[in-house]
Amino acid sequence: MFSRNLFSVLSVSVSLSLCTNAQFIGEPGNCLAATNNADGAAVVIEECGNNATALNSWVVPQGADQIGTIQIFGDKIVFEDQMWLPSGGEATIKWPGTSKCVDLTNSDLADGNQIQIWDCDETLSNPNQIWNVLAVTEPKSFTVSLKKDTSLCITASSNATNAAVVVDTCKPGSVLQTWSDPKNNGQIALADNQCITLDGSIANDGTKLILSPCVESSVDIFQLWSHQTGVLNSGAAAKSCIDLTNGVETPANQLQLWTCWLFTTEVDNTNQDWIVNNTF
Structure with missing residues (x-):
């Protein structure tokens, strides 16, 4: 890849x-x-x-x-x-x-x-x-769309702390859908320094994704993700990844953490397949 x-x-x-x-x-x-x-x-x-x-x-x-x-x-x-x-x-x-x-x-x-x-x-x-x-060339920003329905993007419901991270209709240029990795360490952050985080710092199946202030002075594994096309693994649980909750493709469906299909089955779980679109 x-x-x-x-x-x-x-x-x-x-x-x-x-x-x-x-x-x-x-x-x-x-x-x-x-x-x-x-x-x-x-x-x-x-x-x-x-x-x-x-x-x-x-x-x-x-x-x-x-x-x-x-x-x-x-x-x-x-x-x-x-x-x-x-x-x-x-x-x-x-x-x-x-x-x-x-x-x-x-x-x-x-x-x-x-x-x-x-x-x-x-x-x-x-x-x-x-x-x-x-x-080698790091992107300035990126958006993430659902592979099985590229009209849906990973979106912050607002830029506030504890805001739900959801899927919503892709809107080019939306500040709530434009992400970056400011430290190039695996964070997925909005421009105003809010990062995608596991709610309650719990790395279990079903834990919902929220925003929290990006940790800058140390590494917070609950804010680290692999953000490249495919499955988006969690830094807190390497065999778990970002998942479309219950496969519901309705805007505002809050995303969750779930065991990655790649490590458990030969059958592709389309709720976990994402396309990362980079801007350099």
């Missing part, structure tokens, strides 16, 4: 990081990296954390869910003359026209382990093929 919005932004520069479990923006990870900007150089795994370099940053010209090259920040592409299909959300990087995917060889995260091609696991249960992406 690619960048916070590799899903819709063209030619965004990203670092590909292996997601063996839910991983949040800014946390240390292991990245796809070229050993050199030269023909025939091996593509390997390496520990990268927050460090974007010319050898672990990539350009995906066509964006997510579109066939195209994956080009290193120099001028070489992964496997010349071969095209790849990066997916949005926690997902695979597939070789179009085949059943092969980019795969971490022997599950080995040691620096220098060369990446291989392997039969795709269509159930997305093979962690060696699930990739997360950290944006």
